[in-house]
Amino acid sequence: MPQGQPVAVPNDGLSTRARRNAPLLAVHTGPGKGKSTAAFGMALRAWNAGLDVAVFQFVKSAKWKVGEETAFGHLGRLHAELGVGGAVEWHKMGSGWSWSRKTGSEDDHAAAAADGWAEIARRLAEQRHDFYVLDEFTYPLKWGWVATEEVVEVLGNRLGRQHVVITGRDAPQPLLDAADLVTEMTKIKHPMDAGRKGQRGIEW
Amino acid sequence: MPQGQPVAVPNDGLSTRARRNAPLLAVHTGPGKGKSTAAFGMALRAWNAGLDVAVFQFVKSAKWKVGEETAFGHLGRLHAELGVGGAVEWHKMGSGWSWSRKTGSEDDHAAAAADGWAEIARRLAEQRHDFYVLDEFTYPLKWGWVATEEVVEVLGNRLGRQHVVITGRDAPQPLLDAADLVTEMTKIKHPMDAGRKGQRGIEW
Numbered sequence: 508m509p510q511g512q513p514v515a516v517p518n519d520g521l522s523t524r525a526r527r528n529a530p531l532l533a534v535h536t537g538p539g540k541g542k543s544t545a546a547f548g549m550a551l552r553a554w555n556a557g558l559d560v561a562v563f564q565f566v567k568s569a570k571w572k573v574g575e576e577t578a579f580g581h582l583g584r585l586h587a588e589l590g591v592g593g594a595v596e597w598h599k600m601g602s603g604w605s606w607s608r609k610t611g612s613e614d615d616h617a618a619a620a621a622d623g624w625a626e627i628a629r630r631l632a633e634q635r636h637d638f639y640v641l642d643e644f645t646y647p648l649k650w651g652w653v654a655t656e657e658v659v660e661v662l663g664n665r666l667g668r669q670h671v672v673i674t675g676r677d678a679p680q681p682l683l684d685a686a687d688l689v690t691e692m693t694k695i696k697h698p699m700d701a702g703r704k705g706q707r708g709i710e711w
Numbered sequence: 712m713p714q715g716q717p718v719a720v721p722n723d724g725l726s727t728r729a730r731r732n733a734p735l736l737a738v739h740t741g742p743g744k745g746k747s748t749a750a751f752g753m754a755l756r757a758w759n760a761g762l763d764v765a766v767f768q769f770v771k772s773a774k775w776k777v778g779e780e781t782a783f784g785h786l787g788r789l790h791a792e793l794g795v796g797g798a799v800e801w802h803k804m805g806s807g808w809s810w811s812r813k814t815g816s817e818d819d820h821a822a823a824a825a826d827g828w829a830e831i832a833r834r835l836a837e838q839r840h841d842f843y844v845l846d847e848f849t850y851p852l853k854w855g856w857v858a859t860e861e862v863v864e865v866l867g868n869r870l871g872r873q874h875v876v877i878t879g880r881d882a883p884q885p886l887l888d889a890a891d892l893v894t895e896m897t898k899i900k901h902p903m904d905a906g907r908k909g910q911r912g913i914e915w
Contacts, residue, residue: 531910531913535745537897539894539895540749540892540894541739541745541749541752541894541896543752544749544752544753544756545744545745545748545749545752545896546752547752547755548745548747548748548749548750548751548752548755548779549748549913551751551752551755551778551779551782552748552777552778552779552782552912552913553778553912553913554782555778555779555781555782555912556778556911556912557912558912573756574755574756574757574759574760575752575755575756575759577759578755578756578758578759578786578796581786581789581795581796582782582785582786585785585789591785592782592785637912638912670912670913683899683900686900687900688744688900688901689898689899689900690743690744690745690896690897690898690899691743691896691897691899692745692749692894692895692896692897693741693894693895693896693897694893694894695887695893695894695895696887696890696891696892696893697892706735707760708756708757708759708760708761708762708841708842708874709735709753709756709757709874
């Protein structure tokens with residue numbers, strides 16, 4: 508429900524306004540569906556509020572394009588052409604990030620993930636965007652391709668009002684500790700358990 | 712992850728194609744954030760696939776407008792004007808549904824909820840839409856304003872390929888039993904616990 512009231516007002520010396528404007532670090536984790544979908548839903552809301560949105564998908568293949576990428580492409584054009592909503596950028600790790608001149612780097616996912624994080628850290632330092640989605644970013648952390656301690660430090664020291672949403676299973680504990688909002692998606696029942704297959708418009 | 716494989720192929724006499732095309736009944740429940748946000752994220756994906764999307768918000772006040780409603784308004788116009796994506800309708804219960812001539816019915820939420828469900832049942836019978844979001848619909852069920860048994864029966868008998876996503880806490884067990892996909896959102900940590908307030912672009 509919207510406009511909830513805090514259960515307690517902290518003694519942190521901040522005004523209500525300052526507290527309201529505090530940037531959010533959210534983590535969607537757990538084995539259930541909806542982690543990325545909810546993050547893209549949040550990005551939709553942020554876009555509507557005029558925030559500059561950037562999505563970084565830490566997935567192995569660039570061949571895979573989720574429906575949200577196309578939809579956000581439309582939203583980005585609405586912004587560029589009509590000034591509606593916020594700007595949108597969408598980047599994918601597979602076969603090289605869009606800013607990278609290295610292509611065909613699919614073989615070295617660890618290096619690609621580290622490169623992706625380095626770029627995000629640069630953008631955070633420049634306060635380039637307002638709302639970042641680091642989709643499936645828990646996996647490079649889990650596999651040691653990116654150092655969790657560094658991520659926590661960079662996120663903790665980020666300037667301005669940059670919101671960050673990180674998705675993926677098995678989020679490391681230091682990241683959960685650093686987050687303001689942690690939601691665990693739990694699978695209660697899934698159609699694939701009943702032998703059903705994914706379908707367009709639902710699964711992608 | 713997309714394109715998952717079913718763990719077993721059921722002995723239900725259906726072809727893979729028929730099983731793939733089976734309409735989905737999904738329920739997002741639990742006390743955590745992301746239930747509605749993930750449903751709207753799914754609707755975004757459905758829109759992108761050209762599905763006809765209809766959202767029904769069972770909330771008490773029509774004064775409240777989430778950012779998603781505005782964003783989907785833009786998407787609906789993209790469809791109407793450029794043929795991109797699918798059609799979008801967005802209906803709210805508070806102060807009377809858009810199809811209802813009764814206004815100022817805010818005082819009788821129970822009647823308004825029953826009216827909303829009756830309209831949805833009619834539309835399901837007519838196969839009016841491809842993708843329905845019944846946002847916060849578990850509350851009218853919980854409060855007995857709408858009979859859960861009737862909802863389960865109507866949903867179970869719906870024709871064609873109409874996907875339905877229902878959100879809200881405390882989903883009744885018969886609805887969970889009838890659902891193909893149930894995800895429980897569990898709150899691990901929430902910024903309001905730390906005394907922070909909601910903010911535009913994040914909470915609405």
